[in-house]
Amino acid sequence: MLTERQRMILNAIVDDYIRSAEPVGSRSISKRGDVGFSPATIRNEMADLEDLGFLEQPHTSAGRIPSHKGYRYYVDHLDPIYEALPTEQSTLRAFFAEKLNATEQVIQHAAMILSHITNYTSILLGPEVFHTSLRHFQLLSLNETTAVAIIVTSTGQVESKTVAVPPGVSVSEMEKVVNLLNSKLINVPLYKLKSRLYRELGQEMQRHLTNFEEIMSILDNIFVDTDTDQRVYLSGATNMLNQPEFKDVDKVKDILDLLEETPTLTKMMAATQGAAGIQVRIGTENNHEAFANCSLITATYSLDGEALGTIGILGPTRMEYARVMSLLGILSKDLTIMLSKLYK
Amino acid sequence: MLTERQRMILNAIVDDYIRSAEPVGSRSISKRGDVGFSPATIRNEMADLEDLGFLEQPHTSAGRIPSHKGYRYYVDHLDPIYEALPTEQSTLRAFFAEKLNATEQVIQHAAMILSHITNYTSILLGPEVFHTSLRHFQLLSLNETTAVAIIVTSTGQVESKTVAVPPGVSVSEMEKVVNLLNSKLINVPLYKLKSRLYRELGQEMQRHLTNFEEIMSILDNIFVDTDTDQRVYLSGATNMLNQPEFKDVDKVKDILDLLEETPTLTKMMAATQGAAGIQVRIGTENNHEAFANCSLITATYSLDGEALGTIGILGPTRMEYARVMSLLGILSKDLTIMLSKLYK
DNA sequence: CGTTAGCACTCGACTCAGATGAGTGCTAAC
């Protein structure tokens, strides 16, 4: 589709623009050395690239900037063997040297490191509780009307939920249920918990319990959120303010607002959950008005070969794709290794 | 210290400036009606107020803006019977109509409501785990080397921590300790837990346990953070960007950065913990460079007459003190009532 | 025929001078 020379020129323009955030002119490309042509020749090619939709011109007599299509081409044809700087790699490795023994801590800390190294905003999705399994269940009554349910998952996460207990349900009855769950449903994945509960234990419970209906509704209540609730960790949101394209408050306000909306974030991050490798969504590919000038790069970490969560970096469309992709690749692999060490 | 007329003029200037964010001139004060003097007279008084340090002038031929001292005077002499608008009050009340039954949910939701109503940033400090007492303790082994400790407090909060288990410590031994804690230390405030543990149970444990030292170090590990860890909830950070004085990215960057630093926030919020009533800290009174142009208004909510946590609003020094103070007053009282209903 | 030098042209960014007007301080009169 593009000639080799066009490819090189497009590449040079994107590179330059990523560094400078200013429209790139034919002269500066020519001077770089890696494209050995005169400005005039490059101008001709640039005009062609603009016709093809890879470049844009803010106004006549300005240089060119990459269009979304241009970024997309750039990313799709990126040199795959690019390696992050050794200093960055070592910072990242140092993180894994630290002894952290709770999943949540690990993820949270990873988010911080990632935003610090990259100078962009990091968004991490915690382990998908959905796919972990039940390790221990407990119901503790707080007073006459409320109780707290505690679920410990196979990854050592502790989820708790306070629920209302209808009058008439006794402590001893609840204990029966808890014992039943702990003896029969250990190691069942959480997303199967509800159906297994009904299918296998329904009859037995009905026999043992006088307030079957009420107790079932309590359990429903407990498991309703737990299995969709993927915790999202955000770090370095204010790094957005460092970007020259967002030096105008109005432009960055919508972005930061959206970052405060955890449900939306979760949904956005989960969109590529399961896809292998490193995903890049450029500008409008994010399907959010506010992120029209942002790119999101994501990777997945896993446990036992099953995707657990997602790590991502949000930056301007003019972001250092190669560097960030390399770093995310390293971190996702290391997270996978670290988590499996923790829970094997 | 100030004459009645000076007080009125200062009041009028602060009011006007809070609304308009623009330096206030003598003419506009005169036209308001509540100060029945000509611009010339008001000008004279304004000059005096500036000499006294209550007002500042951005430049000759501009109006006056309140100095920190001016705001301080304004706040200290605020009409104490100011009432928030009925519509705002009803929004706030509606919040308490919702049935929420976990402390954490309540606080988090309150933070959201508060930032929405006020259009400022809300910072809430969750119940001080420190002062709640132990309701239930549990240690669950995850694999050979790690275990998860679960602490349920009297307010129904569930705190968990994953800890490393040194080799040689057996499950049965840990169970002994757990049983001991649950039978002897229930209802002991968390901050006394460690000392009680050593004083009362040290001997007994030493008798029962072969690995006394190791187990004690695990317990130390578990209780070390729990008692200082006050969770902070932030909402509406981006509301800062709405303020005209922060329309410059550089000015707001430091503020948002500081808001991301939870430990600093916690410390700042806890600074007035325990003080009765509504506290206002204006500009540099916050002891943070970045908040030099911000004011923080806080109130405390409690349980059983003991301060549990703090709710606060952060805004520009030019913030609607009366309105916010009224709203915080209402919310803190209602929170106190709601929490005591939940846990009595 | 692809490449390049040359040149006229475009247009945002910057600068500077003048006009505008909100607001002040001072003085003198009420």
Added chain:
DNA sequence: GTTAGCACTCATCTGAGTCGAGTGCTAACG
């Protein structure tokens, strides 16, 4: 003590002029 009047200040706005980076086009070159 209060106020009208007035000269003065100074940030903001406006428009003209300049600058320069960058373009597109044409003609010449190898």
